[in-house]
Amino acid sequence: MSATNYPKAVPTSSYPLFASDSGNNFSRVEPLITPEIVLKDYLFGVKLKDPINKQEYTAADIKRAIGKSVNAIELALNINIFPVTRSIKLPFDRNLFKSMGYTELPFRPVLQINKFCIESADQVDQFTFPASMLDVGNLALGLVTFGAVALMTPSGLITSLAGGGGVASPLLLTTYQSLNWIPNFYRIECVTGFNDNQIPVSINELIGIQTALDILSRVGPLFRTNSTSISQDAISQSLSGPGNTLYLQRTNELQLRKKELIGQIRGYFYNDIFVSNI
Numbered sequence: 001m002s003a004t005n006y007p008k009a010v011p012t013s014s015y016p017l018f019a020s021d022s023g024n025n026f027s028r029v030e031p032l033i034t035p036e037i038v039l040k041d042y043l044f045g046v047k048l049k050d051p052i053n054k055q056e057y058t059a060a061d062i063k064r065a066i067g068k069s070v071n072a073i074e075l076a077l078n079i080n081i082f083p084v085t086r087s088i089k090l091p092f093d094r095n096l097f098k099s100m101g102y103t104e105l106p107f108r109p110v111l112q113i114n115k116f117c118i119e120s121a122d123q124v125d126q127f128t129f130p131a132s133m134l135d136v137g138n139l140a141l142g143l144v145t146f147g148a149v150a151l152m153t154p155s156g157l158i159t160s161l162a163g164g165g166g167v168a169s170p171l172l173l174t175t176y177q178s179l180n181w182i183p184n185f186y187r188i189e190c191v192t193g194f195n196d197n198q199i200p201v202s203i204n205e206l207i208g209i210q211t212a213l214d215i216l217s218r219v220g221p222l223f224r225t226n227s228t229s230i231s232q233d234a235i236s237q238s239l240s241g242p243g244n245t246l247y248l249q250r251t252n253e254l255q256l257r258k259k260e261l262i263g264q265i266r267g268y269f270y271n272d273i274f275v276s277n278i
Contacts, residue, residue: 007191008131009112010139015200017140017268031197032070033204033211035062042212042254046247048219057215069210073203077265079108080193081203089119092185097146105142107192108269112136113144119187141269144188206261209254216254220247 013019016028039062048057070081086107096103113136117128135145194200 004128004130006116006131007112007114008134008136010110010136012137012140013198014109014111014140014194015198018137027201029194029198029200030204032199033066033208035059035066038062038066038208038211042208043215046216046219046250048215050219057219062211062215065211065214066207069207069214072210073206076262077203077206077269079265079269081199081207083111083191083193083195085114085191086189088188088190089184090186090188092182094180102138102143102145103186103188105144105188105190105192108142109140109192109194110142111139111191111193111195113139113188113190115187115189116144117187118185121184123187125187200265202261202265206258206265209258209261213251213254213258216247216251220251 011020036059049055074081084107088105088107090103090105093103113131113134115128116134118126120126129146133146138145
């Protein structure tokens, strides 16, 4: 097997983070939420039919709304829900490389790395990092840690046996330690997102809430009147209701839960790190 052989996948799960065994007591991950679950969990008792023109919200309509919600949630959380293969150019940051020993990918979670190299402006690989030089223990958080090229021990210098492909060598990196910033330095090919049918329950809940909010915004205004009066001879009857505010309380509750979940999930997959080149 070649020293540069890829892919190199995250050794533990993306959710729960770093879990090698999450137990079988209950499920923390599941397939994408279905229209049936959206109806039962988030739209229970909601009338999905226009009382005037008799048009009805079907299961196919809910499925389409789920697809739209997935895209909206990905943008809101800045994560991928379904696997996406990416080819990214990243800068060389001296602080990250020398002080912290890693580079940070801008997407979460990362499932595996298919290639990691130094690429020139004309898209030629100058050096391909061998998989054995990359530690992917924190890959789910977008962090790729460089393994040591050489270590000084009491018994002397120990040099890594990992070799790379290309016209350079690992020692190429030492020439850049005096530079603070080089744009578009690394080329990283990777897969981001969650494995098929392994979506965290909390993200599925967020998708369901977003879907319900989209549907409630459409069906709520269909209840156009607040009161109805019927009179015949000396007999009359009057009925009143909330009208187009029928689902306002439910909508407000879902909005609050959505905001809470977005904050929790973003905090779970992202850490606020400030690094200065000054």
